Amino acid sequence: MMSQTERYIYQTEVNPDTINLVDMKMERTFLDVKNNQSLFISESKLLRDSLVAVLKSQTNPDIKKSKKDKPEFPKLANGKSIQPTFFEYFIKKNNEDKTVSLVESIGSKQVYYQEDRKMNWNISDQVSNFNGYKAQKATMSFGGRIWTAWFAPDIKVYDGPYKFSGLPGLIVKLEDEKGDYKFNFLKKISIPNSFSEDIRPDARKSTRINFQGDKASVKMEMVKNKDPEINLDNFNPGGGRGMHQRNGGFGGQPGGGIPNGDMGGQDMQMGNPTQNPTPSNGNVMNFGNTNPIELSNRQ
Template sequence: MKLNFSLILAFLTFLNLSAQGNRFTYEYQFRIDSTKTDSLKKEFTNLDIFPTKSYFYGQAKFASDSIMNNSIIQQRKSTPNSISYSSTTDEWNISYLIEKSYPSFKTTWLTNIEETNMIVEETPVLKWQILPETQKIENYNCQKATANFGGRIWEAWFSKDLPFPDGPYKFHGLPGLIVKLEDKTKSHQFLLKGSKKLKADDHSWEYISALEKEAKNEFQGVKVSPAQYKKLFMAYKNDPAKDIKLDLANPNNSMTVTTESGTKLASNAEIIKYFEESLAQKYKTINNQLELNLHRK
């Protein structure tokens, strides 16, 4: 009962503080290959909190999408029948967007598996165990909590100095913002590195949505449940070249592929074999997703 009352107080305070929007920047370190200790990557992410929702996304993808959509808008004005663009995908790994709605904390996860875009909807319930341990992290007074989520054991440090019951990724439900978060293996770690009150000219993900609409480049995804997402992911993992096979099965389609070594592949059999081998290797090395229960049997 005490926890529920604390959450109510935190949420009421949060509604007042987030009227104009608040941005919290996290450094996210993650190991994409569980078998290699040197596969640790780092990326900066934003958690933008507003009165009715929050957005969690990668800073590099945000910048890339902004440039790309602005380019498409300008091209549509000058040459509407000829559109070309490039994406700096090599510079970012966080390709998804997570939107949480308040007060239900319904989560909308915009993601993709290869060429299939998906909108995964759920309302995850995190059963936190709040512990008496405290420490100062990034100049905030923090308290420890633990929970099981996504097939991992997580340790969170939240601060009542920041009365927002939210956190990075899908994490939420503590009587204060999550300042530090890591799983037991320390292969996924979030650390709050900065915050700011958003001004009218500070763009959040609604800016990208507006650009996509103007550019006629809106995210089109199939709405699925987490269970349906997992089923589709396992199907791709077992047959990673399925999209290529479908494309090449169409007699009106033709394809030429240049490999990393410079070899040009023109026959369907060569192309399919190439993608089967390269994508199989990709799924083998990218094996340490944050939510293990959605990506393993």
């Protein structure tokens, strides 16, 4: 019997550019908890990757071609299409072996590394109320940012958004010192048969320090082997860093399929970007993010 997934939904705000004055961008991110593992992923990436899985399972997927004879993003039932995301990767946490793995897709390939830094929280006595939950304050320096978390001891899930975990309760509010990244817990839903991301057996294992170089190596191998998942016209071995690294963009690959289970929102659009994105890294769009979630590899 398959156990159901408990999905903790966060409203996430990101400041994409600290140099130019721009509006905060909003999207939903999920923390899916099942058995002894959790998955952090954005709503858009989960929808898109599940669409890809469905389309690849079909013999003749019905994907319309654009004027340039390139596949378009599949449309959803409401006529809208998949929105870009600031989190073009997913994070798997395993409570049994205490590993935290960040996984990014390069075309049809995966590259991942396991986080090697500990979560050294400073728990304060300060308490507050958040959406009806008693929440306690904790702070930590991580990835070049100072983070403030509010966790709810009454929610016995010792986890939170992104890589963050290790507090005695669910992180219900998380924000960096500059206010560039904000995660606010909205609600929990239960999903009997949710789509889940996994680290594939053929995934390239890297390290946190060598991650960008190993991603570039995988791309070069795919180009050398003329892998159809890589668009040679737009290939750029120097671009497309993930949002977790400096000078990052939106990495990953577009695609599609409707997942099983409630995504936690009615307006689930995932669509083509509207602000003149620059193609890079095959069929990947680079949206020029200048404000990655991790500013440093050292802390």
